[in-house]
Every structure is written in C-alpha cells, then in structure tokens.
Amino acid sequence: MASKNNKKRAEPGEIIAVIRRIASENGREYVAQYALAGICLLLTAATTAFTAWIMRDVIDKIFYERRSDLVLGISAVVFGAFALRGFASYGQAVILAKIGNNLVARYQRRVFAHMMRLGLDFFVENRSARLAARINQNVNGVRDLLNTTLTAVTRDAVSLIALLVVMVIQDPVLSLSALVIGPPLVLTVNMLVKRLRRMTREQVDITSRLLGSMQEAAQGIAVVKAFTMEDQLSRSLDKQITRVEKRSNKIASVSERLTPVTDVLAGTAVAGVIAYAGLQFSGSATPPGSVFAFITALLLAYDPARRLARVQVSLEKSLVNARMIYEILDTPPRQQDAPGAPALRVDKGEVRFENIRFGYVGDLPVLHGVSFTAEAGKTTAIVGASGAGKSTLIALLERFYDLDGGRITVDGQDISTITKQSLRSSIAYVSQQPYLFEGTIRDNIRYGRETATDGEIEEAAKLANAHEFIERQSQGYDTEVGENGVTLSGGQRQRIAIARALVRDAPILLLDEATSALDNESEARVQEALDKAMVGRTTIVIAHRLSTVVNADKIVVMEEGQVAEEGTHGTLLADERGLYARFHRLQSARGLGLVDDRKAAQPAPEPQRIATHG
C-alpha cells in the first residue's frame, strides 16, 4: 500500500468527497432501498417529536383540565406513535443492515478481484497475512461511512430539528437558553476528532500487524516448533498485543471524553430550564403543559444530539478505513496489456531471451544482458549458483515483471505486446515449492485447466505417477488437502503439481526443480513424471538434478546475472576449465545432484566464457 499516503491527514471536506465516491460507485443500486430506509428514519424522527408534542395535551387536558373523555383517545395516540416508531426503527435497521452487508461483500469482491490483477511487486511489499487482516478491518469502514451518514442525517438530524421546532413553539426564550450549550459542544468534538484521526490509522496498522503475525506463526508452525521459537514468538506477540491493547484503551478514553462533556452540558441546560421554568410557573396561573412538552422535547433531543456529536468521531474512523481500501483499489495494476494487444499464437513454441536487463529494485540490476534460445520442443536446463538469476528468468517469461531492457519472444512475438492471458495459458509452471489450495486433490489438479474432465484429470495424474497414491487416500480424488497440502508428503505434493501442469496441456513447460530432500524412490517417481511431462514441449528447467542436466538438449550456465556458458553436457564438459565442468566435478565427488555452491566452485580458475548469446 502506498505508505506515503498513510501519514496523510484528512483534508476538510474529504469525508464528503469519499462519501460521494462511495455513493457514486454504489449508490445507484441502492437508491430504492435507501429511500425506504430514509422513510423509516423520517417516521422514527416524526414519532419521536410527536411524543414530546403530545405531552402538552397530556398535562393540560388530562391532568390540568381533568378531561377524562380524552384519556382514551390520547393514550391510544401515544400507543400508536410508539408502535409506529418501533416498526419504523425495525424497518430501517433491517434495510440498512442488508445494504451494509451487501456493500461489504461488494468491496471484498472488488478488492480481491483488483488484487488478483496487481503485479507481484505489490505482494512483495505487502505481507499477505497482514494484508488480509487489513482488508477485513477496513471494509466495514466503507459500509459504516454510508450507513452512519444516512442514519445521522435522516434520523438524528431530522429528529433534532423536529424536537427543536417543538421546543421553539412551546417556549422560544427557554429554547434560546438551552441552545447555549451548542458552541462548546462543537469545539470539544473538533478537538477530539483531530486526535482520533491519527490514532485510528495507527490502530488499524498495528492490529493488522498483530493478526498477520499470528497467522504467519500458525502457517510456519513446523519451523516454529523445530527451532523452539515458541517463547521468542510469544514474547514478540506479547509486545504487539500490549501495544494494541494500550492503543485501544487510548482511543476509548479519547472518544469517550465526549460523554462527560455532553452530559455536563446537557445537565446544565436541563437543570437551568427546570429552575427557570419552575420559578416562573410557581407565580403564574397558566397551565404547565407547554413547559412539560418543552422539557420532554429537550430530554428527547439529548439522544440524537449526543449521537450527532459522536457522528463525526465515528465518521472519522470509517474515513480512515475507507481510505485504506481505496489505496488498494487505486494501486494501478502493472504489466497491463497494451490496448488492442493480440493473443499469442504458438506454433512451434520457441522461446528467445534477447539481451535481457532487469532489476527488482531501482539501481540493483539482477540480470545484465542475458541472451539464449530455448528451442521448440526441446529441453533447456538453466544451471548456476544460488542468486545467479535463474528463477528471475522464469518470472520474466511469465511476465510477472516488466523488463528494464531487451525482449523475450515466443515464436517471434514479443511477450510485452501480446495479452498476458494468452501468454500464461501457453505456459505450464511447476514451482520448487508447489502450492496446493483449499479444496480436493481433484480441484487442485483442475486449477491447471478449468475445463478438464475427470477423465483427463486422472490421465494427467497417472502420467505424473500420482494416481496410485491418490487412490489410496481416504476419499481418492475427492480427498480434501490440508492447508497447503500438509496432509501429503513433499513428493506427493510435487506430483500433484506436475499433474496440474500436465492437465494444462500447454506447449511451454517451466520447471523449477525441487531441491528439497525427497527419498530416492520418491525422487525417481517425480523425475519419471517430469520426463513424461517434457516430451514434445519446449521445456525450460532450473535444474538441480544431474540426470535432468545430462539429458537436456541445451544447458545454459548462469553466473551473476549473465550467461557464462552454453552448450550440451558433452561440449561443456569438454572444457575442463569451464564453470560447468567444475560444477560437475564437485557433484561427482559428492555423489549428489547438481550443486549450486559458488563458494565451492570459487577456488578453481576463472572459467572460459563459451557463449553469451543464443
């Protein structure tokens, strides 16, 4: 999220601007419902004022003039007013809740859909667990902003005005004296709102951080336990929890300061009015009905006035929330398709990297002019030290980031000029740590291609050597996988990911080979599955296994963001002083897969660069 915006203070009138934006984006659909809620709120206001109004007749007619003939009528009217108020309040509450829930759902959908369009850099900047907590906290603010405004304006403001009218009609002098509490009230509210604005933003930030940390601790529970990090994490969470608690207490104490202020001011007004009216009434013969009606109106006015005084406080909180939601919605998606961009047409599936320059952050280049060709239908293995830029190349081919220089082509078409959708549909990707989503094994394979039939899913699973173990699961293909597949072994997860890639049936296959220790049998099965997946596809594989490299049609050796050597296993090995030959010697000595260990490779003399352009 744009952190520079986080510190920005709300401009006066910004509440109105944000409400207007929310209303203009969503208002139309809700016009009829809001109108109905408005009518209910007006009825509530009118019946409230009427209850005060009728007090005059209650006192004057029933008690003073002793008109017993009117008792029944007046009682019935009072009953009717209360009943109407009850139903109107019920109606507005239900309608507003429905609109509110729908609004929350809409914003959740919108934010999620927008997030799915944002570039990977957004997710690098924003930790996922914290982001989820932040969205959930803030989305309610959008709802409250609209509903609070509507309730405040239609119910409380109208009630207050109606009651003020009753008061002025009953006794203009008393009304004026009661209104002197207005200015100090407004001053206090303004002072509190300024303090609350800053505190609310901090509150959302630290609460999101806390919820995010809790979620991350739960996700990484195996590591937490293995490294006995429990106490350490508990201590760090303890600090965050204390901060949130203190901040919440501070917010409560500041926002609740309004209550004693309003009560003292209201007490002054009511006591003053009673004293003044009492003194006046004791020496006069006029019936006390209007004074009673006035006092009733004054007492009834207290609630809406108190709520209205608080409204700015709650609007301020909601405004902070709404602004944080709009910060996400206003983050422009990266790697947008050019207007009218055509779809990729894959013929043979040749991939060319031409003089690629790229860095994740400003002046820290990661790739310095990488060029090579992954020939159609063949396997190209990329090897090299850790951090050499291998995974970055794959991310760039998927167009997760924009290049700083050079171009990548598929069958001669620059991938920055075609639609991302068509590019990514032509690629199947198996990452080093395959991610399994909530749902069944079948669902997880079907993510490869939504339209895949059950038969095709089983076929892909068989090719991926996954069918047998899937059948052995309690519910076969319909077994729910635990969070990120915790119920499956590493090798099983990988084979499901390979089945997912196979079912995609894409002409280009990108593999980031797993380095995690799989047992021999499991590794052999994964390898066999991969070998089958590679047949007839342009495969680019970040290779860690010797067998993959040896059998590859081409090997690209990366070093510090450049292509150091290029060739086949045979030609590269022939150059004994070369980087690849050195890697290979180390490997053979260790009897392991291809080792990405630069330190181990360093003592050997500088390798001869064979080729840097494909």
Ligand SMILES: Nc1ncnc2c1ncn2[C@@H]1O[C@H](COP(=O)(O)OP(=O)(O)OP(=O)(O)O)[C@@H](O)[C@H]1O
């Ligand atoms: N999201 C990122 N933001 C900033 N820098 C990054 C990011 N991802 C990778 N890098 C940096 O880019 C360089 C190349 O990383 P890359 O992951 O491509 O290396 P690799 O050759 O695939 O390494 P490994 O074999 O260890 O996976 C590294 O120096 C790394 O620190």
